Amino acid sequence: MRLFAQNYRVLHKVEWTPPRGVCALVGPNGSGKTTLLDIPELFRHAIEQGMQRAIEHHGGPAWLRYQGADPMAPIAVGCELGDVLWNVDLSPVAAGAGVPQRETILIGGELVAQQTEHERHFRSDSRSLTPERRPLLARLADDPAHAKLLPLLSALSGYRLYRQYQTSAIRANGSPYSSDDFLHVSGKNVFSVLRNWRDRRETMPRWSFVVEGLQRCFPEVFAGLDFDVAGQVVTGRILKPGFDDMLPVHLAPEGWFTGLLHLTAVASTERGGLVGIDEPENALHPFAIRGLFEVISDWADEHDLRVFFATHSPVLLDQFKPHPERVFVMEPAAERLPVRLDELRKPDWLAHFSLGDESAGGGAQDRVPGRRFLHADHAG
Secondary structure: OEEEEEEEOOEEEEEEOOOOEEEEEEOEOOOOHHHHHHHHHHHHHHHHHOHHHHHHHOOOOOOOEOOOOOOOOOOEEEEEEOOEEEEEEOHHHHOOOOOOOEEEEEEOOEEEEEEOOOOOOEEEOOEEEOOOOOOHHHHHHOOHHHHHHHHHHHHHHHOEEEOOOOHHHHHHHOEEOOOOOOOOOOOOOHHHHHHHHHOOHHHHHHHHHHHHHHHHHOOOOOOEEEEEEEOOEEEEEEEOOOOOOOEEHHHOOHHHHHHHHHHHHHHHOOOOOEEEEEOOOOOOOHHHHHHHHHHHHHHHHHHOOEEEEEOOOHHHHHOOOOOHHHEEEOOOOOOOEOEEHHHHOOHHHHOOOOHHHHHHOOOOHHHOOOHHHHOOOOEO
């Protein structure tokens, strides 16, 4: 998949083709890491609720245009998967015109559908589509003649960006009873999701992945998990190694909760899908960070996932040392973002240094690649 943006919020010019598997996005505060990871979620919300409501949910139209951009320059966001390219120009929305915004869909380089702010009917091939709030991609995908659009629609519809879990509420209140089979972005339904996975044969591998991952990352804290249901609430009990009695989950360490939610978020993603986690290192011990990286990497490879970490953790970045091409830098001086780390420094040069030490600013300043964007004092 390729994501791109032009003059969108803090992103002046972005073109990113993240690889399959796990990759890291690093850069200074305000460089646009979270904004970049938010673009697929903007598309998901547009597919579900319409572009206008999606924009309102993602910061509103007032600050859509990149500061310093020409007032007449387009504000474009888009994505490409296979030979399907979906491009959305939000300039009419930024100018106060609301919807419709400009959209185009190309398949194999050929235009198959478009809409402009001046048209009340949307041309798809030689036919006319009824105006509605859903974006072109969702409307065209309803037509069996456009089955090629379904993989892109599916990838965007399944994407979630996890950035701030409601751990205090989950710890105190548990999860609402539900039939959910994916983790909400707040994490609030985690115990219901896990219980459902455990009790369904087809989702048992997801349950096993989470439990085994927790055992790998928290060997002195966690040996097993079970659930209690009281009315419309599901909560958990954990078994510590060497103990016979299970403890209420609200006594678990904060880092354990974080690991539980990260693993459930990744396991919620369908095969071939995308998932983003902002600052996954929060509340985690270095041992747990390394363990999570290993188990999530293995799961991502097995299930053909793309997992995006926005991070400035030295420990997490060190895990990418064998694969610096999986680290992408929001380098302020670059003409186009993000920049692959191995394009900023040659791999044989990087092999002499710990990416974690570099991110923490260890060693002489002239030896630190990208110190201005990896240094912990500036990252975010």
